[in-house]
Amino acid sequence: MQGTGIVGLGGASLPVHVKYSLREGVKIKHLIANGAECEPYLTNDHRVMVERPEALLRGIEILHTLLRAEESIIGIELNKPDAITSLGEHIPSDRPFRVAPLRVKYPQGDSKMMIKSLLNIEIPKGLHAADRGIIMNNVSTIVAIADHFDTGMPYIDRMVTVSGPGIEYPANLIVPLGTPVREVLRFWGGLKAETKEVLMGGPMMGTPIASLDAPIIKSSSGILAFTAQQTARPKEVPCIRCGRCVEACPYFLNPSKLARLAKARQFDKIKQANVTECVECGSCTYSCPSGIPIVQLIRSAKSEMRGKA
Numbered sequence: 001m002q003g004t005g006i007v008g009l010g011g012a013s014l015p016v017h018v019k020y021s022l023r024e025g026v027k028i029k030h031l032i033a034n035g036a037e038c039e040p041y042l043t044n045d046h047r048v049m050v051e052r053p054e055a056l057l058r059g060i061e062i063l064h065t066l067l068r069a070e071e072s073i074i075g076i077e078l079n080k081p082d083a084i085t086s087l088g089e090h091i092p093s094d095r096p097f098r099v100a101p102l103r104v105k106y107p108q109g110d111s112k113m114m115i116k117s118l119l120n121i122e123i124p125k126g127l128h129a130a131d132r133g134i135i136m137n138n139v140s141t142i143v144a145i146a147d148h149f150d151t152g153m154p155y156i157d158r159m160v161t162v163s164g165p166g167i168e169y170p171a172n173l174i175v176p177l178g179t180p181v182r183e184v185l186r187f188w189g190g191l192k193a194e195t196k197e198v199l200m201g202g203p204m205m206g207t208p209i210a211s212l213d214a215p216i217i218k219s220s221s222g223i224l225a226f227t228a229q230q231t232a233r234p235k236e237v238p239c240i241r242c243g244r245c246v247e248a249c250p251y252f253l254n255p256s257k258l259a260r261l262a263k264a265r266q267f268d269k270i271k272q273a274n275v276t277e278c279v280e281c282g283s284c285t286y287s288c289p290s291g292i293p294i295v296q297l298i299r300s301a302k303s304e305m306r307g308k309a
C-alpha cells in the first residue's frame with residue numbers, strides 16, 4: 001500500500017503501509033474496524049458505515065485475507081443503531097466477521113480502550129497491539145483501502161463533518177485535500193455571526209485554527225464552529241488537588257503531575273511519569289475545576305520533546 005497516500009483517518013495519521021509492515025514472525029489473529037467515533041459532533045465515520053457498508057466489508061475482506069486473520073470485528077458504539085443494523089445485514093454468513101456493539105463512553109475509540117472492550121486484552125506499556133496479534137484501523141481508512149484496490153486512485157479527498165452551534169447547515173462533505181477551510185464554509189453556507197472559535201477535529205482532541213485559510217489535511221475529521229457560550233473557559237487558578245483529573249484519566253495517569261512537570265519543562269521527569277502513555281483525550285482538562293489546560297500543556301511538552309529528539 002506504499003504510495004497510495006492512505007493514512008489512519010481516526011486521528012493518528014500513521015501511513016497504512018507502515019501499520020501493515022509487520023515484524024517478522026508477527027501473526028495477526030484479530031482485525032478490528034474501529035467505528036466508535038466517540039467524540040461529540042463528529043459523524044463522518046457514522047455516515048460512511050451507513051452509506052457504504054459494502055465498501056467497508058470489501059476493505060475488511062482484503063485486509064483479513066492479506067493478514068490471514070482468524071476474525072474481523074467491527075466495533076460500533078450503541079448510539080449508531082442504523083450502522084450496527086446495516087453492517088450486520090451485509091456481513092456474509094460464511095465469513096468470520098462480526099459487528100460488536102459497544103457502550104457509549106469517551107474515549108471508546110482509543111485503540112487500547114477498544115481492544116480491552118472487545119477482547120478483554122490489555123496492551124502493556126511499550127507494546128503495540130500487533131505484538132498481541134491485533135491490528136486496528138478506523139472504518140473510513142478501510143473504505144479508502146477498498147476504494148484504492150477498486151480504482152487505483154491515491155488518497156485525494158476525505159469526508160469532513162462540518163458542524164457545531166456556529167454552523168448554519170451541519171453536514172458531512174467530501175472535500176479535496178488542500179481545500180482551505182474558508183472555501184468549505186463558503187460552499188456550505190458559512191459561519192453564524194456569533195461564531196467565536198473554529199476547531200479542526202473534534203471538541204475533545206481537535207485544535208483551534210488561527211486562520212480560515214488552513215487547508216483540509218488527511219486528519220481533518222471535522223470543522224467545528226463554536227460560539228462564546230461554548231468556548232467560555234473558567235479562569236485558571238492553582239490546582240486544589242481534588243483528584244478529579246486522576247479519576248477521569250482512562251490510562252491511570254496523574255494528569256495534574258504531568259501538567260505541573262510540563263509547565264516547569266522538566267522533560268526527564270515527565271517521561272518517567274509515563275507521558276507517552278497519554279492519548280491526549282482531554283478528559284482531564286474537561287474535569288478540572290481549576291480551569292487548568294492540562295492536555296494542552298501535555299501536548300506542547302510532548303511536541304517539544306519530539307522536536308528535541
Ligand code: SF4
Pocket residue numbers: 248249250251253254255258277278279280281282283284285294295298
Ligand atoms: S489527556 Fe489527560 S485524561 Fe487523557 S490520557 Fe492524557 S492525561 Fe489521561
Ligand code: SF4
Pocket residue numbers: 238239240241242243244245246255256287288289290291292294
Ligand atoms: S482536576 Fe485540576 S484541580 Fe483537581 S487535581 Fe487535577 S489539576 Fe488539580
